[in-house]
Amino acid sequence: MVEPLKPPKRKNPLARTWQQALPPAARSRSAQLLTQAAAEGRFALQRCAECQNYVYPPREVCPNCLSVDLALTDAPDGGVIVSETTTHVTSDSYFRERMPWRIGMVKLDCGPIAVAHLHGDCQDGDRVRTTLQLDKSGQAVFFAIPSEPTPNMDQDRQWYEMVAKPQFRRVLVTNGRSAIGQAVANALAETGATVYVGIAEPWKPFPGEERLRAAEHKIVPLDAPDERSVRELAADIGGKIDILVNTSEFIRPGGLLDRSRTTVIRDEMEQLYLGFVNLAQAFGPAMLGRGADQLNSAAAWVNIFSVHALANWSAFGTHSAAEAACLSLSHCLRGELRGGGVRVVNLFTGPTDTEWFQTLPPPKVAPKALASAVITALNKGVEEMFVGDVANEIRQNLVDNPKSVEREFTNRHT
Template sequence: MTMPLMRPKRKNPILRTRQMNLPPGSRGRVALGMTAAAAEGRFELQTCKDCGTVQYPPREACHKCLSPRLHWREQTGEGELISTTTLHHSNDLFFRERLPWRLGLVHLDTGPTLMVHLHGEVGDAPARVRVGARLDRAGQAVLIGFPNEGSAHMADDKMLREMTSDPKYRKALVTDGKTPVGQALVRALVKAGADIVWVGHAEPWKKLGGMDDITALPQVTLVPLDLTNGRSVSELAGEIGGKVDIVINNAEVHRTFGIGARRGTDVAKAEMDINYFGLLRLAQEFGPALKGRSADGVTSATAWVNLLSIYALANFPPHGTFSASKAAAYSLAQCLRAEMRPAGIRVVNVFPGPIDDEWNQHMPPPKVTPGALANAIVKALREGLEDVYPGDVAQEWLERWRDNPKVLERELAAGG
């Protein structure tokens, strides 16, 4: 049974903050297929289209029939633990700092035998286990053996916490608390055990619905934050940047129409100023602070969440300029992910379908409720995901986009 994580003691400000050492991060192009699946929470292995063999490790051809016709297929992960070992020495700096480290051999029911990291609740061999894929601090897929039945505190396992960004006992910044999504995020983070939740408010003198409810929570502190104002972002970063463990950028401007339905560029500029340049300002000020604290104990800086839109993948003409601003933000978020990865900070991009708010009131259901979106974000943090697509519409669009982006473009231009 995993011992519940205890609230960590306050850090001694005199002690030097540790620097991050990442686990080995080199992977071949073929092996990155497993990483791509793990980034979305799936455990996939190569399966031969000709003979049906499931194989591991990934290869260019089937090891049984030599066919190059391989595709990635999701696995249940059910298997038998056949042996275990515990490392007490390692030349790798990442593992050396975290010894002892337990490993095991698992024979999957589908055929392959895998070397996996073992969750602390997995007993000695032989035993039935479930293998899952997670992203490590280097952003690469690793395999973990879980018990078939775990305790209520499984997420507090020391090894598993290295692979995730669980908000428990961490400090988070939500950049916009005036929206229903922002307020739902605050409540979800508090429920998940966040120690402090700073809530940004561009106009703190305004009394908006729901703000009194969230500010009444003892974990919540309202802070002035205007993403269109570089000085506002800089001042807040100077005040709390060295304390924030998770940044959730949910601030956005969303207006309908495309190019020809309105005159001028004022609305498009407003969308870009928040959706793209706001992210840029935030990343420039808070990014270095997060990177500097990525190895700061069990409650280290760990994640950056961007609320994007499924419209970032393919432009939806009725929301054309908003789609363009989110596409720009998506590209910037990919750059941010590349810059954060050497420090072990996970950048989580969230691509919801239409949210049930005032700017999507004419959209037919299904729509994503603010509460469901907030829960999906917290779940992504707990499971260490990189890309999340909440809602039925987002899942459908993603499938169509992966099948043929050009066909999806034509379908959206014709009305969906």
């Protein structure tokens, strides 16, 4: 039975900070298909279009009929543990620091046998549910968990390495003036996290201020586009932050031809893109260096993007472009933070139920729903999540017919 997590002890400031060792990261290009599924929280394997067999390990051709048509397909996640072992000695630096470590062979209901990391409540012969998780190196691995919930199931020591659970961690929410930032801060506090909430221009009143200040959050001055403001806060608490949730927003309707000058476009890029740059340069290095602090470790950087970062919406055309620039920057940051075992999580949402989308008809995403999605993404250890009907529809259409999405959102004449 898994023992519940206990609050971590305060770190000794005189002790040397360990460098983050990473699990083996070598993968073939075909194996990156599994990484794609794990990043989205799906359990999927290659499936042959000819003989319909599920294929594992990932291959270029089907071992049964030699077909090359092996598409990534959602698969049944049930299975049975056919053997298990506990490793106490290894030459690998990452696992040597985390011994003992349990692994086993799982016979999947869909056919293949896979080597999987084992949850503490899973034993030889048990039926299990198999998931694809991203390990600290950002690669997909199999993880076997009990088929039915067990006490403290989400606090297993090995499972904790695969996710970014916010419990007991210190989290910075960068913009507490927005409804989304306030909802995210409240949701994180309910998980047991210590929450710092950034407020720009604290002298200026804003909706929800009284409730935010009455909560047990730590209010801190933070104006993301102001480099000095960001660096001063990072100098104060940058070494403490385990999870950063970037809730910066600056939404204005209009496309290129709606702007007679570049003033609004410059504001969008300053608030969103340059704000992201300031936050990353100030807080990123400390998070990168603290990936090996176990329960005290830096764990994740979370961005909340409009889904139109993937498909420009001409009604909010320049805002979509600024979001796309931030998305590109997040991929750079993901690669840089991966060396410290810190994951970058991107949430994509359609129109939210806030003032700048007031005149749009439903469906819209409520701030509380978006905050709940942030918690779910951290607890599952995914890298990408689409929130709401609009975002999920655009995601699917981008796979099926990206040109139709472009026409739909850039055509103002229909």
